Amino acid sequence: MNSNLLLFDGVCNLCNGVVQFVIRHDPAGRFRFAALQSDAGQTLLQQFGLSTTQFDSFVYVRDGRFYTESTAALRVARDMGGAMSLLWGLMIVPRFIRDAVYRLVARNRYRVFGKQDACMIPTPELKSRFL
Numbered sequence: 404m405n406s407n408l409l410l411f412d413g414v415c416n417l418c419n420g421v422v423q424f425v426i427r428h429d430p431a432g433r434f435r436f437a438a439l440q441s442d443a444g445q446t447l448l449q450q451f452g453l454s455t456t457q458f459d460s461f462v463y464v465r466d467g468r469f470y471t472e473s474t475a476a477l478r479v480a481r482d483m484g485g486a487m488s489l490l491w492g493l494m495i496v497p498r499f500i501r502d503a504v505y506r507l508v509a510r511n512r513y514r515v516f517g518k519q520d521a522c523m524i525p526t527p528e529l530k531s532r533f534l
Contacts, residue, residue: 407482408534410447410462413438417508417516418461426529428483436525436533443534459509472509473501 409425411418425434437444439458448455451469453462463475470478474494481491493501525533 406464406466407434408447408464409434409436409479410439410444410464411436412458412461412512413440413444414519415458415512415516416518417512419519420516421461425479425483426532428485428487432532433482434479434532441534459506473505474498476505477501 409422411422413419422436425436437447439445439448439462445455447464447469448462451462451464453469453471460471461475463470463478465478465482469475477491477494480487482488
């Protein structure tokens with residue numbers, strides 16, 4: 404159940420855009436999704452000992468392990484395959500630098516990309532991919 408699961412800020416326009424991008428480039432449906440604010444998201448955050456009130460990072464769960472910030476983003480890119488997997492090469496950049504850039508974007512995401520009043524509701528076709 405927790406393989407290739409992306410937990411994201413459900414009200415963030417940037418985060419929703421990332422989810423839509425992954426869906427478009429994952430025709431096999433390997434990735435599943437849950438908003439951090441959802442019951443499923445909150446349960447998983449608690450299970451992994453992560454904050455249930457701070458949504459500054461998406462969380463990638465794969466094979467029972469979780470990843471956050473730049474490592475999560477790069478692992479998702481790698482697991483998407485194709486040209487996106489080339490981004491995995493950025494893992495050579497020290498984590499403190501990668502995460503500093505990630506946090507800068509995360510801190511400004513609402514101001515730059517906007518925010519929704521409520522979490523996105525998946526279409527009936529995509530509902531099975533959301534927890």
